[in-house]
Amino acid sequence: MVIHRFVRCVNNSTARQLIFNQCRKHAINRSIFTTPSFWAERLYTDKHEWVEVDGKTGKVGISQYAQEALGDVVYAQLPDVDTVLKQKDECGALESVKAASEVYSPISGKVVEKNTSVEETPSLINSSCYDKGWLFKIELSDTGELKSLMTETQYNEYLKTQEH
Amino acid sequence: MALVHRKFVMSAILSRFARAYSTPVQEKDIRKSVFISQSKDIFTNLALEDWLYKNLDFTNHHVLMLWQNDPCVVIGRHQNPWLEANVPALGALTDQGVALARRNSGGGTVFHDQGNLNMTFFTSRNHYNRRYNLEVITRAIFREYGLKLEITPRDDLTLRNCKVSGTAAKLGRPSAYHHCTLLVNTNKVHLSEALQKSDVGIETNATKSTKSKILNLCEENPKIKVPALYKVVGWEYLRTHALSVKDGGMELANQQKGFQMVNPTEKWFPGIEEIRDNLQGWQWRFGKTPKFTISRSFTVPEHLISQDVPDDLKVTMVVEGGKISDVNLYVPPGLVANGFSGNVNVITSLIGHKFSEEALDNLEWSLGALGSDKDKFVTDCVKQVMQSV
Numbered sequence: 001m002v003i004h005r006f007v008r009c010v011n012n013s014t015a016r017q018l019i020f021n022q023c024r025k026h027a028i029n030r031s032i033f034t035t036p037s038f039w040a041e042r043l044y045t046d047k048h049e050w051v052e053v054d055g056k057t058g059k060v061g062i063s064q065y066a067q068e069a070l071g072d073v074v075y076a077q078l079p080d081v082d083t084v085l086k087q088k089d090e091c092g093a094l095e096s097v098k099a100a101s102e103v104y105s106p107i108s109g110k111v112v113e114k115n116t117s118v119e120e121t122p123s124l125i126n127s128s129c130y131d132k133g134w135l136f137k138i139e140l141s142d143t144g145e146l147k148s149l150m151t152e153t154q155y156n157e158y159l160k161t162q163e164h
Numbered sequence: 165m166a167l168v169h170r171k172f173v174m175s176a177i178l179s180r181f182a183r184a185y186s187t188p189v190q191e192k193d194i195r196k197s198v199f200i201s202q203s204k205d206i207f208t209n210l211a212l213e214d215w216l217y218k219n220l221d222f223t224n225h226h227v228l229m230l231w232q233n234d235p236c237v238v239i240g241r242h243q244n245p246w247l248e249a250n251v252p253a254l255g256a257l258t259d260q261g262v263a264l265a266r267r268n269s270g271g272g273t274v275f276h277d278q279g280n281l282n283m284t285f286f287t288s289r290n291h292y293n294r295r296y297n298l299e300v301i302t303r304a305i306f307r308e309y310g311l312k313l314e315i316t317p318r319d320d321l322t323l324r325n326c327k328v329s330g331t332a333a334k335l336g337r338p339s340a341y342h343h344c345t346l347l348v349n350t351n352k353v354h355l356s357e358a359l360q361k362s363d364v365g366i367e368t369n370a371t372k373s374t375k376s377k378i379l380n381l382c383e384e385n386p387k388i389k390v391p392a393l394y395k396v397v398g399w400e401y402l403r404t405h406a407l408s409v410k411d412g413g414m415e416l417a418n419q420q421k422g423f424q425m426v427n428p429t430e431k432w433f434p435g436i437e438e439i440r441d442n443l444q445g446w447q448w449r450f451g452k453t454p455k456f457t458i459s460r461s462f463t464v465p466e467h468l469i470s471q472d473v474p475d476d477l478k479v480t481m482v483v484e485g486g487k488i489s490d491v492n493l494y495v496p497p498g499l500v501a502n503g504f505s506g507n508v509n510v511i512t513s514l515i516g517h518k519f520s521e522e523a524l525d526n527l528e529w530s531l532g533a534l535g536s537d538k539d540k541f542v543t544d545c546v547k548q549v550m551q552s553v
Binding site: 047074075077090093095096097098099100101102104119120122 | 240270369
């Protein structure tokens with residue numbers, strides 16, 4: 001709480017980013033050691049994708065915020081199984097109201113499954129973005145990358161900075 | 165020329181550094197440019213669009229690209245060309261033929277020719293705003309011609325309830341673009357022939373176009389011509405503030421980077437040829453088509469069927485990645501009983517072939533080798549399924 005208030009006071013955004021990153025690292029380190037269920041948690045990117053890790057496999061989707069921003073999804077183009085992706089690679093597209101929005105992979109690895117239900121019924125992304133509307137599963141090649149992602153609490157804080 | 169070339173490469177390099185920082189951008193810090201493409205080739209212009217999207221940094225620099233094409237049909241990124249365009253007729257529609265292209269943005273199919281103006285608005289993803297862009301266009305037309313265009317909830321521009329402009333967009337990180345057409349004096353006969361499509365029995369979840377009544381601006385005001393619109397829309401864009409639709413007059417326009425003629429060649433834009441080749445290749449235009457099935461029924465001629473009850477032969481074809489992946493035949497019992505040998509080798513040999521020309525050639529070749537009338541009939545039906553699209 002104290003930290004958040006402090007962060008808000010800092011107007012220089014580069015400094016704010018630095019402090020924010022440090023806080024984030026602390027928060028992640030802490031949760032690794034204190035929360036055994038850490039891997040089942042959803043982690044977020046600043047581009048509004050999420051990943052839920054179970055062992056070596058991560059399930060990827062887009063956030064509620066992203067789903068709302070897109071509007072009705074009419075077509076989902078997902079990466080094929082066996083595609084090797086690097087973190088932040090373009091790996092698909094979601095089409096809504098005449099706009100194709102690129103999907104970026106939150107982590108590096110090899111695609112092991114894609115959600116064919118979403119290909120058939122793209123509206124699942126709107127109705128159930130964290131559950132039935134997941135996009136693809138990926139076998140992680142570098143679990144260290146997870147440290148660069150935000151926890152749900154951090155992501156919610158991040159969303160506040162995005163609203164003007 | 166060499167100078168301009170260096171400028172583009174430099175800004176491409178700079179953009180990579182600039183992206184590392186994400187300080188909020190003030191409206192007053194954003195400069196605008198109008199690029200006018202000197203190519204009339206759809207694949208080159210789409211490649212230019214993609215090159216700019218990938219290589220320029222739009223954080224402090226908004227760009228409007230104005231371009232025109234020789235006759236072509238442009239389908240949306242996730243569309244089915246056989247469902248949207250009159251594919252077999254395109255080649256003979258005009259002297260040089262009508263090209264078929266697939267773009268990177270979403271949305272439906274449009275027809276372009278020299279009577280149509282295309283506008284692409286490049287911004288950072290954070291500043292992507294279709295309404296802003298459409299308002300700039302409507303204000304430009306109103307200022308110059310006193311003509312009021314409406315912006316519909318679907319982001320089309322209409323006049324007298326007829327569509328004069330279609331919109332589509334591509335959103336990525338860190339950049340995005342919105343592009344739209346403006347019908348000025350497009351050949352409506354070519355347009356409707358190129359997009360004419362009867363129900364060919366295709367089932368797919370590909371994005372479908374919404375059919376609309378269209379109007380050329382010249383039908384309302386014959387003085388409106390495409391070359392003049394370059395200036396009209398370009399100046400309006402430059403004199404409008406970057407983030408709010410507020411007129412800054414010529415004072416603001418003169419602070420911008422202004423107009424620039426752009427020659428989309430490899431020399432100016434290293435790598436553009438490769439992008440162009442990919443856009444023109446079969447893999448992107450047809451291979452990218454979302455999976456679909458096409459089915460049709462045929463009445464079996466009386467002399468081929470043994471029983472009195474008329475029955476249909478039904479052909480269903482599955483096409484994945486633009487290639488035939490499965491063919492199913494429903495052969496009526498009467499035809500089987502009357503000596504249809506069930507020689508489906510011809511049919512199975514189609515699997516893996518490109519839909520539809522390559523597969524048709526293959527069928528044509530094997531048709532000659534068939535002896536039985538029944539086999540010929542079945543093969544001919546399969547052929548017709550493909551010829552119909």
